[in-house]
Amino acid sequence: MKILVCMSVVPDTTTQIRFKPDMNSLETSGIQWIINPWDELALTRALEIREQPDSGVTQVSVIHIGLKDADPVIQKALAVGADSAYRVNVAAAGAMEVACQLSEVVKKEHFDLVIAGHDSADYNGSAVGEMLAELLDWISFSSICSLAAAKDSITIEREMDTRTETIIAHPPCVITIQKGIAKDPRIPSLRGIMGARSKPLLQLEPIPCAGSAAFVKFENPAQRSKCRMIDPAKPEELVELLRNEANV
Amino acid sequence: MNFELTEEQKMIQQAARDYANRELILDVLERDANSIYPAKHVKALADLGFMGMMVDPKYNGSGMDTISYVLAMEELSKVDSSVSVIVSVNNSLVCYGLEEFGTEEQKEKYLKPLARGEIIGAFLLSEPEAGSDATSQHTLAEDKGDYYLVNGTKNWITNGNSASVYILMAQTHPELKSKGINALIVDRHSPGITLGPHEDKMGMRSSDTHSVMFTDVKVPKENRIGPDGFGFKLAxxxxxxxxxxxxxxxxxxxxxxxxxxxxxxxxxxxxxxxxxxxxxxxxxxxxxxxxxxxxxxxxxxxxxxxxxxxxxxxxxxxxxxxxxxxxxxxxxxxxxxxxxxxxxxxxxxxxxxxxxxxxxxxxxxxxxxxxxxxxxxxxx
Amino acid sequence: MSVLIYASHDGGKFPKSVLELASYAFALANKTGGQVTALVTGNPVGPELDKLGKSGVSKILLTPEPMGPAFDNRAYAALLASAAQASGASCVLFSDGAISRAVAPRVAVRLQAGYAAGVMGLPESIEPFRIRRSVFTGKAYGFVEITSPVKVMILARNSWQIAETPVACTIENFIPGITAPEAGFEVVKVEEQTGAIRLQDAEVVVSGGRGLKSGDNWKILEDLAGSLGAAMACSRPVADEGWRPHQEHVGQTGKVIAPNLYFACGISGAIQHIGGISSSRVIVAINKDPEAPIFQFARFGIVGDLFQVLPALTQAIKKLKSE
CATH class of the missing domain: 1.20.140.10 (Butyryl-CoA Dehydrogenase, subunit A, domain 3)
Structure with a gap:
């Protein structure tokens, strides 16, 4: 089984988000870029599975749709153990364009299982995995919190709105994962870091893909009103306030 | 001149930072309070390649440059210097001398496991009466033909108990003063070695510091690093x-x-x-x-x-x-x-x-x- | 524009989020001169369906539940796309939830529609179609411009108030001309979540952080949640320490929630945590450290010892409820 992990590159989650003065795009100066945390968990789990003797996983690759400045972050994925990486060299405007570029690579390189994080910490589209599945006409599963692989099937746990299902699925398929799939992302070993340079990071040219949704401007959240402090000895005061002033 | 770190150097820095912030921070207060040796961290850092950072990969090291070493030491020490001193001793004081001046046999036998971090080493120079003045070594390594007979006491030895290998400085030719000192590789478990109590230190309390006593300890000749009298230069x-x-x-x-x-x-x-x-x-x-x-x-x-x-x-x-x-x-x-x-x-x-x-x-x-x-x- | 909503239900009852969606859809249709159609699967009874009419739905398309032994998002996507075409909808709307997130993107592909999730409020403009949604996990907002004739959107939780806007409502049976997809998977086990209030749907959430010192101390939090009928949540360190299950982790890398009322107990308020709760309507912070950043985001705050404040608060709530 060949696994492809989709990876977006996002500002470190501790970053204060600022926009350029025209409010049309993110102010990127001073931002530290990281692998989207959910995608990193997806990669972690994919690597764990490959290391199990009977998993039948022969390859774990990562893919990013974006420009060259993401390469150092992609290198980290190689340093922690991905076998190879693809980068489609285009600044995609939305989820549809990303899914379209992905589908081309998945078809050409014959991947069996595509894993994506259920959300991306930047524009929170959470749509790429399902769009990709639809474009490929593959089955897909979202909100996955556990994944195991056997020779030609995977066992997954899916958290739906009111229930948790255990599913055995036969790839090809796309799954989007949430927290719980793996504990902590891996720290690359020094040997892994040095070895990453000799692993393939293939830059691919984009195919024509049209999307019809794009961000045109941004806005900072409004200042919240000041916190009203309540005497710890008078909890009933808080209860009154919640009932009368906050209508709850 | 170039002040820019390479992508690899940045990644090494980040790896050390992640390890420190994710793992060292969790038990640093407890280890400090109770002087607990950080065995699991030493093992984890060894697996990540930090115990033999600059050693040539052919001897199982990570083959990093010294800039990377500085970056890693800084990041680990931001959180826990008890751990970073163990890293520093193994890298700088033990692996370095063996790789630079040791024979192929010594490297094969000692450097490889040390660089992998399977075992760790200690460096024995200070004595009760020779701290800053390292030329006046009282520990004797008498030349007995095919072995040295070692007697004396070393002080303030980081990794004194946890090390498997000692790099020991001892005097073979007192009349030659510093030119008579030899550097010997000593198995920590050789007969005749006893440890003083764990030092109850002000800080770095989670590293184990001991005095080490040698009483008629036999060290094979092939364990000398460099020619006769090279010890002080090596030190x-x-x-x-x-x-x-x-x-x-x-x-x-x-x-x-x-x-x-x-x-x-x-x-x-x-x-x-x-x-x-x-x-x-x-x-x-x-x-x-x-x-x-x-x-x-x-x-x-x-x-x-x-x-x-x-x-x-x-x-x-x-x-x-x-x-x-x-x-x-x-x-x-x-x-x-x-x-x-x-x-x-x-x-x-x-x-x-x-x-x-x-x-x-x-x-x-x-x-x-x-x-x-x-x-x-x-x-x- | 005519609007199609997917009115999902829970055992025949429409949750609050669907009625909010209907009200939102009505406002959108009203603004642009159109009507609201709702697709309903399965068989909710009449009085439940009436609720949709009261919230502004003019037409209900009733269709058999495609959910057999297993939820298959392809079947739902085909159904929704077919209903959208049948009703001539230029906007397909979903309420937020795991099912919507699994279905809506597929519908967008099928309809070649522009897609936006987590939208808040009516479009800023219709021509061009520009709509606001939260980005960077609640740390900012972005305006998405959708240029396709059909739009597919998911409405953010708790972002629209239910309004009484009764309209004449007709019910039609809808038989889509679609065939069931080949399964390719089997569900081998199902665990229904019963009893406990689901975090994402909860009106009130009680959340604990490292300030509780140990997983053994959760009783005082459970008591407070019990008195309020609230769901339980926790901060990341708590989940990482294994004090509480990861499903309860709320924050940028955990669940993102938007309840009416959120109690942050012993949570300092790291920026990643705020990301997961910033859309909550009212935040109450209880912390021993007066300088904890959580107070910058809270509407009401108490500085004090959790182990005293929480039981006292629980008592005060119980007292009020019994009056």
Whole structure:
């Protein structure tokens, strides 16, 4: 089984988000870029599975749709153990364009299982995995919190709105994962870091893909009103306030 | 000139930072309070390749440059210098000498497992009566034909108990003074070796420091590193690198305390505003930052000289002197910025202050560093 | 524009989020001169369906539940796309939830529609179509411009108030001309979540952080949640320490929630945590440290010892409820 992990590159989650003065795009100066945390968990789990003797996983690759400045972050994925990486060299405007570029690579390189994080910490589209599945006409599963692989099937746990299902699925398929799939992302070993340079990071040219949704401007959240402090000895005061002033 | 780190160097720095912030931080207070040796961290850092960072990969090392070593030492030391001193001793004082001066057989037998971090080593130079004055070694290594017979006592030995291999300095030809000293590889479990009690230290309490007593310990001749009488030269060459490790450790202690003080000053309010806005605090932070940057550049410079095979002994002495003094000053002021919170363990800065003190003392006191520097400037 | 909503239900009852969606759809249709159609699967009874009419739905398309033994998002996507075409909708709307997130992107592909999730409020403009949604996990907002004739959107939780806007409502049976997809998977086990209030749907959430010191101390939090009928949540360190299950982790890398009322107990308020709760309507912070950043985001705050404040608060709530 060949696994492809989709990876977006996002500002470190501790970053204060600022926009350029025209409010049309993110102010990127001073931002530290990281692998989207959910995608990193997806990669972690994919690597764990490959290391199990009977998993039948022969390859774990990562893919990013974006420009060259993401390469150092992609290198980290190689340093922690991905076998190879693809980068489609285009600044995609939305989820549809990303899914379209992905589908081309998945078809050409014959991947069996595509894993994506259920959300991306930047524009929170959470749509790429399902769009990709639809474009490929593959089955897909979202909100996955556990994944195991056997020779030609995977066992997954899916958290739906009111229930948790255990599913055995036969790839090809796309799954989007949430927290719980793996504990902590891996720290690359020094040997892994040095070895990453000799692993393939293939830059691919984009195919024509049209999307019809794009961000045109941004806005900072409004200042919240000041916190009203309540005497710890008078909890009933808080209860009154919640009932009368906050209508709850 | 190029001040830009490579992508690999940045990744190594991040890996060390992640390990420190994710793992070391979890039990650092408990290990410090109860002097618990960080066995699991040493193993994890070994698996990541930090125990033989600069050793050639053909001897199982990671093959990194010295800049990467400085970066890793700084990041680990921001959180826990008890762990980073173990890393420093194994890399700078043990692996370095073996790789540089050891025979192929010695490298095969000792360097490989040390560089992998399967075992760790210790460096035995200080004696009860020979600290800063390393030329007057009282520990004797009598030449008995095919082995040395060792008698004497070594003091303040980091990894004294946890090490499997000792690099021991001992006197074979007292009449030759420093030229009579030999460096021997000694199996820690050789008959005749006994340990003094675990030293109850002010700081770095989670590393194990012991005195080590030798009574008629037999060391095979093939365990001597370099020709007869090479020991003192080996020790001095080794300490040049060791100083750089400790300089980077002090740098990390200083920057760790600074980062905590900066964060605290942005959150803590007094007189109606974050204390960062009070000039007395802001100027202090500016001074901390500047002194730390000076220290970082000194460390990088010494590391660059070493990587380019140029003399770096004086550069590493300046780095260690400056960084140790900076660490002591910055940690003291970081406690001051934290006020009462700084004096309790939960906020970490008092521990960093205790750790800083040792960087002014071990692997050459600040006074010894000034001696090295002053001798150099007078010699030109 | 005519609007199609997917009115999902829970055992025949429409949750609050669907009625909010209907009200939102009505406002959108009203603004642009159109009507609201709702697709309903399965068989909710009449009075439940009436609720949709009261919220502004003019037409209900009733269709058999495609959910057999297993939820298959392809079947739902085909159904929704077919209903959208049949009703001539130029906007297909979903309420937020795991099912919507699994279905809506597929519908967008099928309809070649522009897609936006987590939208808040009516479009800023219709021509061009520009709509606001939260980005960077609540740390900012972005305006998405959708240029396709059909739009597919998911409405953010708790972002629209239910309004009484009764309209004449007709019910039609809808038989889509679609065939069931080949399964390719089997569900081998199902665990229904019963009893406990689901975090994402909860009106009130009680959340604990490291300030509780140990997983053994959760009783006082459970008592408070019990008195309020609230769901339980926790901060990341708590989940990482294993004090509480990861499903309860709320924050940028955990669940993102938007309840009416959120109690942050012993949570300092790291920026990643705020990301997961910033859309909550009212935040109450209880913390021993007066400088904890959580107070910058809270509407009401109490500085004090959790182990005293929480039981006292629980008592005060119980007292009020019994009056």
């Amino acid at each position: 001095m060459k080794t300490l040049e690198g060791g100083r750089l490790g400790i300089a980077s450790q002090a740098l990390g202690i200083a920057s760790g305390a600074y980062e905590r003080a900066l964060k605290y000053s942005k959150e803590r309010k007094a007189f109606g505003t974050e204390i960062f806005h009070h000039q007395s605090v802001a100027f202090k932070l500016a001074e901390m930052y500047t002194r730390i940057e000076c220290g970082r550049l000194l460390c990088f410079h010494a590391a660059w000289l070493k990587d380019n095979h140029q003399p770096y002994g004086v550069a590493s002495a300046m780095a260690k002197y400056h960084c140790a003094e900076t660490a002591m000053w910055v940690t003291t002021e970081a406690v001051q910025i934290h006020g009462g919170y700084g004096y309790v363990k939960e906020y970490h800065v008092e521990r960093l202050m205790r750790e800083a003190k040792l960087t002014q003392i071990y692997e050459g006191t600040s006074e010894i560093q000034k001696l090295i520097i002053s001798r150099d400037i007078f010699s030109h």
